[in-house]
Amino acid sequence: MSSENRVTINGEAHPLPDDPRVSLLDMLRHNLGLTGTKKGCDHGQCGACTVMVNGVRINSCLTLAVMHDGDEVTTIEGLGTAEEPSALQQAFVDHDAYQCGYCTPGQICSATAMLEEIANGWPSDASENLDGTMKPSAEEIRERMSGNICRCGAYANILAAITEVASGEPA
């Protein structure tokens, strides 16, 4: 593996790992200490490891770090800080949208990308029409967030937090 290979994470370039078995998730957590991204199932079923690659949300557990030469990755650490949280981070706090909090970084990364998808007019399985403006209704948000599991069952508050940011009005 050439030392030229780099992946940019939250704006900072990092060399790719030597062992090709290292998932993007393991690179973030073990190699770089970015432990905000969580390992839940490690099989793409729970969504706790969701990050954005080139602006698109993916499961970081189901991709090899070495495949991301030249890519730009955004993790929960890149979305905001305790002092300056993103709108979704603040809304999750305001709505108590978690219990244990383990799925929360994945939920927030996923929701951040999801709001962009709705703004871009991407349809979902819940959309009545494939074309036109997509609305962040409760049904749409539930479908679009189905790749993020919350085993504490904080879904009602997660929905409220996302709805508040999506609508721009207190939910």
Place this chain on the structure above:
Amino acid sequence: MRPFDYQRADSRDHAGQLTAGEHAQAIAGGTNLLDLMKLQVETPQTLVDINRLGHREIEDRDDGGMWIGALATNTETAVHPRVRSDYPVLARAILAGATQQLRNRATTGGNLCQRTRCYYFTNIDQPCNKREPGSGCGAIEGIAKLHAVLGASSQCIATYPGDMAVAMSALDAQVEIAGADGGTRTVPVRDFHRLPGDTPWKDNVLEPGDLITGVTLPPPVKGRQLYRKVRERSSYAFALCSVAAIVAMDGDTIARADLAFGGLAHKPWHDPEVGQVLIGQKPGADLFNRAADVLLRDARGYGENDFKIPLARRTLAAVLAEATGVEL
């Protein structure tokens, strides 16, 4: 995950050479392959990254059809304006599968090649003729809720799990394959996947060194396009039964009925005789039942999946009723 050698292919020929080896596999999105490598169901010695080969384009064809590149993601296909307007059954089928995170990585070629979710296949402590030829089939007398009711064999009753290919089968799309010898060939999606027979380890017609380069959709046809997926929860679950339908009316009779079924067999199930029952007839419950009789004439359950036979009948009737505007 077992150790492997990672290679990045820089051309189609290079990829063909690298993947022609006995223990080599191509990786595109990787969402299914890496999952199976973690379970040690797949243990390639060489992993060939084909993501730099291009083949990501989604384009119009001169005849009015479309080309979907093998490396186009499922999301890119489903949100493409022309796919949405002219091939809504394909957009709907893709959106009914997996999650947004997975669809953002999964590719056309990888989706066609995804492997069964049979619990015996994915558990290396269990017998499975598909994973380990000759070890037996645990599902036939075991847990078989997801399993086939059509076209199964005494060796394997696994189902093909995907949605996209079911819509492509109804659309009679064509898979373009580049061979290791440098030639290309075209295989209808309807013939791409195999029935298990005595060689259940062969999911499809690809040979070592073959690479899918893309899928051609024929020019769009008139009619309603529907994809109905029945599953155990309303999102992120595999189909127990799905129906992709393109149905056109001529006055009060059915003029076209291109149908394909997911969740029932080792491949997207297309039976031209089902359409023939419907064409030229007035839609109604009796007709839909006769079509289901033909579809299910050789159906066989294995205990836990017996319910799929009446479920397929009802799902077909519901889709045909919606497509033809008939109240059941």
